[in-house]
Amino acid sequence: MNSATYLSFLEIAAGLVILCAIVTLWRRSLRAIVRALAVQGMALGVVALVLGLHHHDDVLIVVGCLVVGAKGFFIPTLVKRVLANEPMSRETSPLVNVPASLVGAGALTFLAYGATRPVVALVSTSAGRLIPLGFATLLIGFFSMVVRRKAASQIVGLLLVDNGIALVAFLATAGVPLLVELGASLDVLLVVVVLRVLAVQLWSKFAVLDLDELQELHD
Amino acid sequence: MNDVYVVAVGLAGVMGAILGGALPVSSRVGAAVALTWVSCAAALGAAVTVLSSDHVITLSTSAILPLTGVTITLDPLGAIFVIPISIVAMASTFYWLGYAGHGLSSRSASSAMPLFVTSMLLVPFAASVATFLVLWEMMALTSLVLVLTDQSRREAARSAAQWYAVMTHAGAAAILLALVLLSAHAGGQTFSDIEAHARHLSSAVRGTVFVLALLGFGSKAGAVPLHVWLPKAHAEAPGPASALMSGAMVNLGIYGIVLVGNRLLGGGPVWWWLLVSVLGVMSALYGALYAATSSDLKRLLAYSTSDNMGLILIALGASGLFGASGHPTTAAIAMVAALLLMVNHSVFKGALFLAAGAVQVATGTRDLDRLGGLMRRMPVTGIVFLVGALSVAVLPPFNGFIGEWLLLQGLLHGLPTSNTWVVISISAAVATLALTGGLTVAAFVKATGIGFLGRPRSDEATAAHEVAITMRVGAGALAALCLVLGLVPMLVLPAIERAAASARQVNASSVTSGWVSLHLLGLRGVLAPSLLAAGLASAALVVIVIRRIAHRRRNAWPAVNPVEPWGSGRKLQTARMQYTATSFGEPLLRVFDDVIRPSRDxxxxxxxxxxxxxxxxxxxxxxxxxIERHFYRPFIAGVRWWGQRARSLQNGSVRRYLAYGFVALVIVLVAVT
Structure with missing residues (x-):
């Protein structure tokens, strides 16, 4: 693949990652949010695949396939199971309403561009220009964890943070070692499992999936 | 060959800790004691080798601590600190064999004791910042475990351990800051690197390092006003542990001050040593005063430790002052006095704490107002305590006398110096020595008279029995050493002089000479401890003979009907009519009412x-x-108030906690951008 197509593929995939992050802020239906998460995971895998094909790095291609499998299919399925308890689940009353969240996401993206300038200057490859997108995804994920109430939204926020970190790692170093990537993915998988158990417990105890109910447990 | 000593010290300690934790209760204390003895013997061997041959033991390996490695050097200064620690540790652990049955045979105690002794022994060996800090921290943590092992007084022990943990870690933080600052500016973390570069640092850095080190090490030595943990932890620690803490661990506070002030920084301006002297004067007076008015036996001993550390600090300060104002002879004598006081204090305070532990085992109480009449019931323990009391009260022919005589000689001969501040502080120090001497005598007359003489004031004291043979031997060995060191101080003086020279970084030159009588070289001062003892003994003999004769003559007179004095003609006197420790301390309490401000109800x-x-x-x-009431309690209350205010930050909402993190991240990013 020549370098122009390589770059445009990379830009489209990375753009898709942050677009999906913004979609999770825009949509209220939790099913739609999880769908956006799945698309984001696949886009992230595509970034790794494109990088691997371009650099003829077999390990990176393997990682890309694994990422598509894990973040595109497996983890979203797990999250979807949390929703099975609440069929018509919607993020009814987020702390910050949707238009304001979208403005906030814009501001965070600006901040990400500003804050990563030194990092971008360090990375010599053309892929380095896209690093702020990963950073913006991370900030948006954090933001959605703060402003959303449902347990499922919290999980999604955490996964956005992880995807952002992974994107920065792929773009900055042309792939972290397989072992590190696997370790990080496994970590996140474990967190998702724990959160799923927590959500199920929350459902069975309080019949809601609203984290504000946990405040009752305060000493 | 010499490396073997160092490896043996560490290895035996670790093995002792493992066996102490793993073996069944029947054999664990024995194994721990045996391996602690191996560790002590190896350390003693290393120290004697260094002191007798001018040969410095060095060893460095990159194996044990990651990144920095371990660097070990034993010079004469370190060796003179190793010797009293190992002697007190050998006596205390032997004593522990008998004490273990009284609630000190748990796995944690048997495991912590060998590690505690080994880490204390190895602290003077450390020759790099990382090695020193690791050993220092290990010593603090293992002693903390030992404070907590007394299960019979759980609440008091827990509170004491809390005070100790906070104070020792605050002190360790100050030491860490001082040493890290020093190594950062000197460009290396081994002590030899620091020594080479420390002279060229700016005076601000040197001053900061010294003050921080003085605070950290001073708190370990129990210097007032950093002493508050000492009377609690030393009193609550079980017998052998309290002897080790008061007889050995506090020395390392002194070692730290000498190490940083004299060795690493190579001496400093007059104000450093004035600060040390002021700290010493405060500790000596305050400790002696509280010892004289306290009626808890072990608390009394702990305050007396503060008092003695004060005297050592006065000697160190005087040595520094004389050195800074150009009087090398008196500076050397004051340094020798400081180290001699340190060695002597270890021996007699170890003996006293072991005896106090025996009293606690035999009667179940440390309250002097409930003791009495123990001299007849526990003769060996009583005599050990008496010997220790005579030593701490600076009476010949026991060892406390020589050190204080040397200190007074140094101070008095140092008076004609040019610097006004030096003259004022030295005069104040001499006056302090006089006053604390008196107060200490009062304190120990009280402790011995009320605790061991008279009639028992409680059923527990009446039922007291002499303790196990190992406890008697352990305490008795230290008491015998008090007498030996008092009669022939020349046994240790050459070694101490070598150590003092190494501390002041001058060539070893003796300041005393003579085998029977002690001559101060360069000054007019002679003392013959053995002749003095012989004179005392013969004087005592004369008094006894005269009394015998008078008694015989009185018996020749017609028989009289003896009536108990002050009995108002009654035959019956109960034990409760006796003087108590509280009533003994009452006049002093009245005199120093403005200082102590006791609460009366x-x-x-x-x-x-x-x-x-x-x-x-x-x-x-x-x-x-x-000091605890007026400085520490309000501070603690303030911290608690802030803590309560901070609780409103947490309301249990997960999202709020996330928001704190998010807002902090965004603020940092904006600031960076």
Missing amino acids: LDVSHLVESRYYIERIAYRTSNDDV
């Missing part, structure tokens, strides 16, 4: 029928630590 309840008849009068006094 008089509670009179009348009969219901008439106010002219009194049913009961309750009078309570408490002389808790005035």
Whole structure:
């Protein structure tokens, strides 16, 4: 693949990652949010695949396939199971309403561009220009964890943070070692499992999936 | 060959800790004691080798600590600190064999004791910042475990351990800051690197490092006002542990001050040593005063430790002052006095704490007002305590006398110096020595007289029996050493002089000479301890003979009907009519009322029928630590208030906690951008 197509593929995939992050802020239906998460995971895998094909790095291609499998299919399925308890689940009353969240996401993206300038200057490859997108995804994920109430939204926020970190790692170093990537993915998988158990417990105890109910447990 | 010593010290300690934790209760204390003895013997061997041959043991390996490795050097200064630690540790652990049955045979205690002794022994070996800090911290943590092992007084022990943990870690933080600052500016973390570069640092850095080190090490030595943990932890620690803490661990505070002030920084300006002297004067006076008015036996001993550390600090300060104002002879004598006081204090305070532990085992109490008449019931323990008391009260022919004589000689001969501040502080130090001497005598007359003489004041004291043979031997060995060191101080003086020279970084030159009588070289001062002892003994003999003769003559007179004095003609006197420790301390409490400010509480309840008849009068006094009450308690209350305010930050909402993190991240990013 020549370098122009390589770059445009990379830009489209990375753009898709942050677009999906913004979609999770825009949509209220939790099913739609999880769908956006799945698309984001696949886009992230595509970034790794494109990088691997371009650099003829077999390990990176393997990682890309694994990422598509894990973040595109497996983890979203797990999250979807949390929703099975609440069929018509919607993020009814987020702390910050949707238009304001979208403005906030814009501001965070600006901040990400500003804050990563030194990092971008360090990375010599053309892929380095896209690093702020990963950073913006991370900030948006954090933001959605703060402003959303449902347990499922919290999980999604955490996964956005992880995807952002992974994107920065792929773009900055042309792939972290397989072992590190696997370790990080496994970590996140474990967190998702724990959160799923927590959500199920929350459902069975309080019949809601609203984290504000946990405040009752305060000493 | 010499490396073997160092490896043996560490290995035996670790093995002792493992066996102490793993073996069944029947054999664990024995194994721990045996391996601790191996560790002590190896350390003693290393120290004697260094002191007798001018040969410095060095060893460095990159194996044990990651990144920095371990660097070990034993020079004469370190060696003179190793010797008293190992002697007190050998006596205390032997004593532990008998004490273990009284609630000190748990896995944690048997495991912590060998590690504690080994880490104390190895602290003077450390020759790099990382090695020193690791050993220092290990010593603090293992001693903390030992404070907590007394299960019979769980609440008091827990509170004492809390005070100790906080104070020792605050001190360790100050030491860490000082040493890290020093190594950062000197460009290396081994002590030899620091020594080479420390002279060229700016005076601000040197001053900061010294003050931080003085605070950190001073708190370990129990210097007032950083002493508050000491009377609690030393009193609550079980017998052998308290002897080790008071007889050995506090020395390392002194070692740290000498190490940083004299060795690493190579001496400093007059104000450093004035600060040390002021700290010493405060500790000596305050410790002696509280020892004289305290009626808890071990608390009394702990305050007396503060007092003695004060004297050592005075000697160190005087040595520095004389050195800074160009009087090398008196500076050397003061340094020798400091180290001699340190060695002597270890021996007699170890003996005293072991005896106090025996009293606690035999009677179940440390309250002097409930003791009495123990000299007849526990003769060996009583004599050990008496010997220790005579030593701490600076009476010949026991060892406390020589050190203080040397210190006074140094101070008095150092008076004609040019610097006004030096003259003022030295005069104040001489006056302090006089006053604390008197107060200490009062304190130990009280402890011995009330605790061991008279008639028992409680059923527990009446039922007391002499303790196990190992306990008697362990304490008795230290008491015998008090007498030996008092009669022939020349046994240790050459070694101490070598160590003092190494501390002041001058060539070894002796300041004393003579085998029978002690001559101060360069000054006019002679003392013959053995002749003095012989004179005392013969004087005592004369008094006894004269009394015998007088007694015989009195018996020749017609028989008289003996009546108990002050008995108002009654035959019956109860034990409760005796003087108590509280009443003994009362006059002193009145004299120093403005300093101690004891709280007095008089509670009179009348009969219901008439106010002219009194049913009961309750009078309570408490002389808790005035510095603790006026400085530490308000500080703790302030911290607690802030803590309560901070609780409103947490309301249990997960999202709120996430928001804190998010807002902080965004603020940092904006600031960076």
